[in-house]
Amino acid sequence: MTDHPNQVPAEFVPPSVWRNPWHFIAFGFGSGTLPKAPGTWGSLVAIPFIPLWQMLPDWGYWLLLGVSMLFGFWLCGKVATDLRVHDHEGIVWDEIVGMWITLWLVPEGWQWLLAGFLMFRFFDILKPWPIRWVDRHVHGGVGIMLDDILAGVFAWLGMQVLVWAVA
Template sequence: MVDRKKLTPAQRRRLLASPAGWIACGLGSGLAPVAQGTFGSLAALLPWLWLRTLSPSLYVAALALAFALGVWACNVAGRALDVDDHRSLVWDEFVGQWLALLPLLWLPAPGWMVAAGFVLFRLFDVWKPWPIGWLDRHLKGGLGVMADDAVAGALAGIVLALAAAII
């Protein structure tokens, strides 16, 4: 079994030997030496700048496609690493972050709202309240990698929208 904290050079080569590995590790952002999930969430903000220009229906379609792509990529990468959910696999952070920022398609998106969406997603992702923790413990493979962060992102998006409505 692989060390969940650090990739060996051989594991890094296996991970980066396929397009699935590159996607799963967030185009390299998951290879940060520490706080891989945070680096993945930060990296997700760059493509979000383009995604937010899409219509809501295209944004949701892009999210669905990114989720399905992540299930496949994280499944392939997890098998290559011989672990279900290694911390270097951060495509789930990309999708979760994009879900958390979904309300900003309808709301003004000043920097503090983007920062709030980022922080809320990271809190839900780390804290893992029900049902996020349950999904994290019970689903395996690529679907397991992706599902808990998708729910964390959705819950963060709901809280962000509620906060915006109150403010």
């Protein structure tokens, strides 16, 4: 089942994912082609990058987030247009960036990665206001990205409270 009337189920894997590098990236390096819970798989794909991003200075990680978001607006819009659908469930670049947002300024360690993953998936699936409104009313590449950016911000705030409470 899909959230949008023009959304194509992830079970339909366009062959272009394996031929077109932009489609491959948008589909989370292939993780979005998995038939069950592509957003969860895309979120998991983000995790191995986190230790690398945590080696950057805080401003470098922040800059990487900005570039990843701007790139995502273009990438998700392009791939959605190429596929002629609003938001194919297999497009998971937005989940990857949402996870990267969630884990900015979070301590290193697998416990923090797990907590961030669970917190991001909670907000991405539940979609509290204004995330659900954005998901339904903002279209194109910005719309595809923005609900996951907001879920990432909500999860980031939750993680910052958790870091503060544990420290």
